[in-house]
Amino acid sequence: MNRASPMTQAVPGLWAVITTFWPQIRAQWRLLLVAMVTLLADVGLRLLEPWPLKLLIDGVLIPTQTQPSLSLWGFTNLNAAWLLMLIAVGVIIIAVSRAIATYWNTVSLAIVGSRVMAQVRDQLYGHLQRLSLRYHYQARSGDLIIRVSSDANRLQEILLTAALPLVVSLLTLGGMVGVMAWLDLKLTLLSLATFPLFWLAANRLSAKIRHASLTQRHQEGAVASTAAESLSAIKLVQALSLEQAFADLFSRQNQRSLQENIETKRLAANLERLVDVLIAFGTALVMGYGGHLVIEDALTAGTVLVFLTYLRNAYKPVQNFAKYTGRLAKAAASGERILNILAETPDIQDKPGAIPAPFFQGRIEFKYVSFGYHPDQAILDGLNLTVRPGEKIALVGASGSGKSTLLSLLLRLYDPTAGKIFIDGHDLRDYQLTSLRNQMAVVLQESLLFAATIRENIAYGIEGATMAEIEAAARLANAHKFILELPQGYDTVVGERGTTLSGGQRQRLAIARAAMRQTPILILDEPTSGLDKVNEQLVFEALERLAENRTTFLVTHNLQLAIAADQILYLYQGQIREQGTHAELLARQGVYADLFQRQTLATVTKSLGR
Known part of the structure; x- marks a missing residue:
C-alpha cells in the first residue's frame, strides 16, 4: 500500500x-x-x-x-x-x-x-x-x-x-x-x-x-x-x-x-x-x-x-x-x-531546417500519395496527380472517396503516410508551416465568421488592410450590395459564427476574406452546398472571379460547378478513377457521364414539377 x-x-x-x-x-x-x-x-x-x-x-x-x-x-x-x-x-x-x-x-x-x-x-x-x-x-x-x-x-x-x-x-x-x-x-x-x-x-x-x-x-x-x-x-x-x-x-x-x-x-x-x-x-x-x-x-x-x-x-x-x-x-x-x-506533440510541425516558402507559382504534384486516418483504413491509395500553375481542378465522387482528405494534405493538416506532395518542385515539408498556409486561401462549406463587424471579418488576419481594399474584395464576392443594406453597413456586427446572416451572405463574406489574402492557391470545399439557386449563382460568379489566375481545387457534388474546370477528377476509394475535361469525360460515357446525366435529369424534372 x-x-x-x-x-x-x-x-x-x-x-x-x-x-x-x-x-x-x-x-x-x-x-x-x-x-x-x-x-x-x-x-x-x-x-x-x-x-x-x-x-x-x-x-x-x-x-x-x-x-x-x-x-x-x-x-x-x-x-x-x-x-x-x-x-x-x-x-x-x-x-x-x-x-x-x-x-x-x-x-x-x-x-x-x-x-x-x-x-x-x-x-x-x-x-x-x-x-x-x-x-x-x-x-x-x-x-x-x-x-x-x-x-x-x-x-x-x-x-x-x-x-x-x-x-x-x-x-x-x-x-x-x-x-x-x-x-x-x-x-x-x-x-x-x-x-x-x-x-x-x-x-x-x-x-x-x-x-x-x-x-x-x-x-x-x-x-x-x-x-x-x-x-x-x-x-x-x-x-x-x-x-x-x-x-x-x-x-x-x-x-x-x-x-x-x-x-x-x-x-x-x-x-x-x-x-x-x-x-x-x-x-x-x-x-x-x-x-x-x-x-x-x-x-x-x-x-x-x-x-x-x-x-x-x-x-x-x-x-x-x-x-x-x-x-x-x-x-x-x-x-x-x-x-x-x-506534453502533447503536434503531429504536424516544421521539420529541422524548414525554410520560409517563396511566393508560389502554383505547380502542384501528388506522387504515390497514400493516407489513412487509421492504419488499417486507407482514404487515399497511391494517388498521382500533376496540376499546372493557374489550373482549375474539380474533385468529384461519392462521400468518403478522399476529396476533402486530399485538400487537407495539401494544407498540411495531415501528412501522407506514404508518397510526397510537391509545390513548385519542393516537398511541402521543406517549407515552414505558417509560410505555406499563408499562400493558400480557403472557402469551406461552413464558413466561420466571428462576432465582430463585417469589415473586421473580411480583413481578419490582414494587417493594415484599407477600406478600399475591403470594399473591393466585397464587390468581387458579390457582397457589397447586401452589406450596404445592413443597419450599419460595413460596421454591422454579426452574431457569433455569423448566425445573423443567411447562408449565401456568409459564403460571400468568406469569399471576400479569401480575396483579401491574394494567394496563388485557392481551395474550395463544397462552397455552394445548401444554398438556394439565387445565392448559389451569386456565389458561383464570385468564385469564378476569385479563381482567376490561381491554382484552384474545388470539391463539389454539384457537377454544374465542375464544367468549367481544366481537369475533373472522379475519385473512388482513394484513387483517381476518371480524369479529364468535362467534354472528355462525357465522351467516355463512364461513371462521371452517368452521374452528370442523372443530376441533369433530376434538375430538369424538379424544374418541370414546379
Whole structure:
C-alpha cells in the first residue's frame, strides 16, 4: 500500500510546473528579488513582535524581579517612563515596518503571478492552436476551455496564495522554534509534542483532498463540454426537441461536480479543525509546564508570556500548512492537466531546417500519395496527380472517396503516410508551416465568421488592410450590395459564427476574406452546398472571379460547378478513377457521364414539377 506523503506526491507535480515555466518566472527576477527581501524582513519582524511585550512585563509591570534578560538589551538602567516610551515606539516601528514589508511582498508577487499566469495562458492557447486535428477531434472543447481559463488561474495560487504563505509559515516556524529553544529547550520540546500527530493527519487527509480536487476538475471539464456542445448546436437541439435531454445530462454532470466540490471542502474543513484541536492540546501542555517554571522562579513571567505568544504564532504556520496543502493539491491537479496538454506533440510541425516558402507559382504534384486516418483504413491509395500553375481542378465522387482528405494534405493538416506532395518542385515539408498556409486561401462549406463587424471579418488576419481594399474584395464576392443594406453597413456586427446572416451572405463574406489574402492557391470545399439557386449563382460568379489566375481545387457534388474546370477528377476509394475535361469525360460515357446525366435529369424534372 502506498503511504507516501500527499505533499511528497504533489511536490514532483509542482516542481514540474515550476521547471516548465521557469523561463517566464526567471524573467521577473527583479520583482522576485524585491519579494524575497521583503519576505525575509516580514519573517524577522514577526519574530520581533512579542519582545516589546516581554520588556513591558519584566521591566515595567514586575520591576522588582531580577531581569537577567533585560541586561542583554541594555535597558537595566532606564526608568519605567523611558522604558514605556521605548516599548511604545518599538511596537509602532515594528508594525509599520512589517506593514511596508508585507505590502511590497504581496504586490510584487501579485504582479509576478499575474504576468506569469498570462504568459502561461498564452503558451497553452498557442500550443492548443498548433496541436493536430487528430487531437482536437478526440478532445472535448469545453474541457480544453476549462484548462485554458480556470486551470491556468489555479497555477497562480501556487505562486501567490498558497506557495508564498506556506514559505512564510515555514520560515516563521523555523525562526520561532529556534528562539523558543533558546528561551527553554524542555518547554520547546513539550510544545512540539503534537506536531507528529498533525503530520499524520495532514498526510491522510491531504491525499484525499488532492484526489477529490482532480476528480472535480474533470467533472467541471465535462460540464463545460456539455454546455459548449449543446449551445454551439442550439439550432439542431431545438429543431429535434433535445432541450430536456441536454438539460438532464447537464444537471447530472453538474450534480457530480457539486458533490466532488463539497467533498473537497469537507475534507479541508476536517483537516483545519483537527489542527485546531491539536493546537489546544499543545497550548494546554505549555501553559501548565510554563506556569510551573514561573512558580519555581526558573523563568520570568515575561519570558513565559513571550513563549506562549510565540507558541500561538508558531501554530499559525501549522494551521496555514493544513490550509495551503489543500490549495497546493488543487493547484497541482490543475498544473498536471495543463502539463498534459503541453506534453502533447503536434503531429504536424516544421521539420529541422524548414525554410520560409517563396511566393508560389502554383505547380502542384501528388506522387504515390497514400493516407489513412487509421492504419488499417486507407482514404487515399497511391494517388498521382500533376496540376499546372493557374489550373482549375474539380474533385468529384461519392462521400468518403478522399476529396476533402486530399485538400487537407495539401494544407498540411495531415501528412501522407506514404508518397510526397510537391509545390513548385519542393516537398511541402521543406517549407515552414505558417509560410505555406499563408499562400493558400480557403472557402469551406461552413464558413466561420466571428462576432465582430463585417469589415473586421473580411480583413481578419490582414494587417493594415484599407477600406478600399475591403470594399473591393466585397464587390468581387458579390457582397457589397447586401452589406450596404445592413443597419450599419460595413460596421454591422454579426452574431457569433455569423448566425445573423443567411447562408449565401456568409459564403460571400468568406469569399471576400479569401480575396483579401491574394494567394496563388485557392481551395474550395463544397462552397455552394445548401444554398438556394439565387445565392448559389451569386456565389458561383464570385468564385469564378476569385479563381482567376490561381491554382484552384474545388470539391463539389454539384457537377454544374465542375464544367468549367481544366481537369475533373472522379475519385473512388482513394484513387483517381476518371480524369479529364468535362467534354472528355462525357465522351467516355463512364461513371462521371452517368452521374452528370442523372443530376441533369433530376434538375430538369424538379424544374418541370414546379
